[in-house]
Amino acid sequence: MSLTRHFSRGRDLARTAGDHAGDMFAPVTLIGRGLRSHADWAKGRWAATPKERRGPTVFLTAAALLGIALLPHGPLFALIALMASAAWVGREPKAAPAPAPDVADLKLTALYAALTPYLGGFDDAAPLYSLDGAYKTAFDSWQFDEEGRLTALELRYPPYFTDTEPGARARIEQVVQGKAGRAREYLFDWDEESNRLKIGALAPLATDIVAQPFVTAPGEIVLGFTDGLGSRRTIPVSQGGTTAQQPPVVWRTGARAAEPHLLALGAAGYGTSSLLRSIALQALPHGDLVVIDGAGTGEHACLVNRPGVHTVETSLHGALAALEWAAKETERRLTALNAARHHGVPAPADVTRPLWLLLDHPTELSELAHAEGRQDPQDLLEVPLRHGRAARVTVVIADDLEARDRISPSVRATTRARVLLGPAGPEVAQEALGVPLDIAPAAQTPAGRGYARLGAATPVRLQVPVTVDPLDDEAQAGHRDAVIALLPHRDTRTEAPVHPVRLSKEPSAGRPGPVW
Ligand SMILES: Nc1ncnc2c1ncn2[C@@H]1O[C@H](COP(=O)(O)OP(=O)(O)OP(=O)(O)O)[C@@H](O)[C@H]1O
Secondary structure, three states: OOHHHHHHHHHHHHHHHHHHHHHHHHHHHHHHHHHHHHHHHHHHHHHHOOHHHHHHHHHHHHHHHHHHHHOOOHHHHHHHHHHHHHHHHOOOOOOOOOOOOOHHHHHHHHHHHHHHHHHOOOOOOOOOOOOOOOHHHOEEEEEEOOOOOEEEEEEEOOOOOOOOOHHHHHHHHHHHHHHHOOOOEEEEEEEOOOOEEEEEEEOOOOOOEEOOOOOOOOOEEEEEEOOOOOOOOOEEEEEOOEEEEEOEEEEEOOOOOOOOOEEEEEOOOOOHHHHHHHHHHHHOOOOEEEEEEOOOOOOOHHHOOOOOEEEEEOOHHHHHHHHHHHHHHHHHHHHHHHHHHHHOOOOOHHHHOOEEEEEEOHHHHHHHHHHHOOOOHHHHHHHHHHHHHHHOEEEEEEEEHHHHHHOOHHHHHHOOEEEEEOOOOHHHHHHHHOOOOOEEOOOOOOOOEEEEEEOOOOOEEEEOOEOOOOOOOOOOHHHHHHHHHHOOOOOOOOOOOOOOOOOOOOOOOOOOOOOO
16 A cells, blocks of 8 residues: 555544544533523623622522522522523524625615616617626716715716717716715716716705905906816905805906996896895996896895995886996996097096896796886897997896796897805706706705806806805895995994985086085
8 A cells, every 4th residue: 555545544543533423522512611601791791780789689699509500409400401502502603694795786786777778779789888897898987975975976987878969968967966875966078089988976055154355456256166177266264253265156247347237047046136145246446237127026125325335226217227328328438438538538437337147047037027118128129238348337237037938039148147045856956057067966956055157168067156145134134234244334223214216317527426
């Protein structure tokens, strides 16, 4: 017999002996494990027993043991019971529970399945998205936060997906937001050349920036604040008791402005009037205002009688008079500017001082005018809108989203700065901003929250500074005081009732001062 065979036989014998020994000692192992578990249990109970109850516990246990010892065959029965219970407890432990499925895996699988009907090519021989496919074939990278929420995802889509159609994009964006959670906003970055889509969850914007003097150049209006993607600069703002650097959305007005007029549309109660108030407060130090409050709710009464505020009109009659004056004033300024240019002299100050026409809910007045058979106030905006840039006249129109169809075509065509506030579907957002919005809004939107688009630029997120009506008793005192501090003279908040305002028929030769 060779040496190798001896070795292998020896190994087999040793293994068999080991197996037999294992079988023989199995009950002992079982009882030992059970006794260990009993000891652990007893230690645990002892540790959990309050100190004052330990003495009585020891006494009762000793009495029970003594009782058992005195019983005929008591110790034998007790020993058998202890061994039996140890053998029961020491059985093989149950199989460990299956590890919890990975949340990321579950969510991405669900998202992949939800996208398949839209991105799957059922005639495609090797589809990226298919009913029995796996998300890893189409998703390149992803990120989740500590709470297990999707924060970033990059996916590929087939070349035949119609990524140039806003409707097709909107469907994908809705599916992604539905699966990733509607509590947050998502930015969709479509790379049409390489058929890739990058999705990023956006952090909420600060909602505690209150009206204050902003560090800007004359003619620059801070519409609100955005995120790092929406603005290349930051300005210092006082926020929550400290000074913070925040990226502003700045609208440049004036003779060289690319977007000389602004149209802000918003869902009811989402802050278009507050935006108008914020613009008025920033415009007042350098210009004059004509304010038309078409809703007639008196939300701009705090501007009445302020230096630089030409008039605040709430009636159709007053609005028509003010806008007729504004149209003539625009023409007067143009004539004066042309004459100055013709003679090679600087233009007089009264034609270069900015004039602002701020119209809140003008469509309400348009309706009234149609009913009464009078001229539509929006028609009177034609001249300021067409020639406002040269004549330093800026028009700002704020209205309800529901009234967007009643905004006149010339207002739409000439207001190249756009703001949309409050919740709006993809089609409505496109109508308001002029381009599809590649951001899916969150389900809950705070007041003053929306998007701004200046000229041909991509829309950016916007949070308008808190600019409450200082005469609104329900607004926070601190917010009201912030607005009062910006009004041209100290407000007592118990001012005399609004005086009826009457405009002069002829445009003023000099600076258009108050005419009441
Ligand atoms: N930027 C903001 N931050 C915080 N609260 C705001 C903001 N803008 C508006 N609000 C609050 O929302 C409420 C409605 O504001 P506002 O009157 O400006 O909205 P609106 O869209 O003009 O409403 P309506 O369509 O009814 O005229 C007010 O209580 C106001 O204080």
